[in-house]
Amino acid sequence: MSGNKSVIIASLFLGAGIAAAGYFVSQTTLNERTGANTARVKGLSERVVQADTGRWLLSFSSFGRDVTQVTDVFEQTQAKSVRIHDILTAAGFSDDELRFTPLRKSDYTDRDNEGKIIDRYFLVSGSIQITTSEPQKIDPARQPIFDLAKDGIDVAQDSLRYEYTKLNDIKPDMLREATENARIAANEFASNAGVSVGGIQSASQGGFQIDAHSGSTSALDKLVRVVTNITFYLEN
Known part of the structure; x- marks a missing residue:
């Protein structure tokens, strides 16, 4: 060349x-x-x-209309929280990996096209953030969590993210x-x-x-x- x-x-x-x-x-x-x-x-x-880290966010709620129901609805939602906690514990998650948010009440009003109130109701809701260095534990726990719907407990998966940090x-x-x-x-x-x-x-x-x-x-x-x-x- x-x-x-x-x-x-x-x-x-x-x-x-x-x-x-x-x-x-x-x-x-x-x-x-x-x-x-x-x-x-x-x-x-x-x-x-x-992935070496898993982040799983779940939410749940209970519905009510009458102000006299507030206490009962809070108790229903707390019972849902306990059921979810029990399933996650049985799946091998420790309390250090689970963070439940405090239950909160949200009020809603529905109006028709003329602005008239046609319905009032409230939700008591909570969520749980699962953060674990053993992300392989998450997938086996998903079906038991979603099977709670058979008992009238709907759990929403707000997000699921696996990360590699090494x-x-x-x-x-x-x-x-x-x-x-x-x-x-x-x-x-x-x-x-x-x-x-x-x-x-x-x-x-x-x-x-x-x-x-x-x-x-x-x-x-x-x-x-x-x-x-x-x-x-x-x-x-």
Whole structure:
């Protein structure tokens, strides 16, 4: 490869063995001022991890119309709270993982098109936030909670979120893997071009991305992904 020629390779399709290691886009340029050939390469590292934290929010309520019912409705709602607590405890959750909000009363008024009051009622409602470092306990508890509807106790799932919080534990290995995959891509180009890969001229990394492996935000498995951008020297 002559030092006074400019060569731009816009894209490179890697073989099946390279593709198995990840997806790479490579480009090479010839720097005429310095006479140095370089290959700019992207290296990908992906891995599936399991969430280590679960956050599950449930809510429940009881209905009343007459002010004389307020005490009874509060007691009904408290009884629902106890039933939910018992199910979650039986599912292996500790009290430290459960946070019940105080019960509260909310008043409502329905009006017709002319603004006349046609109904008055109130709800006594509560909620529970489950936060656990053992998120695998959540799924087995969901059916028993929702089965309470058979006894007239409707429990709403307001949110369910699984999180992976140990990114720092896998960052070094993933960056190493992405860098190695980038070098594989550079070596593939260099082999086709009849040159060899030298040292690194420059390198940078994109941010780590954590996405649900199945596409659902409530999935236990998470896909962690990082891409490195590395420029290698090419040697004749």
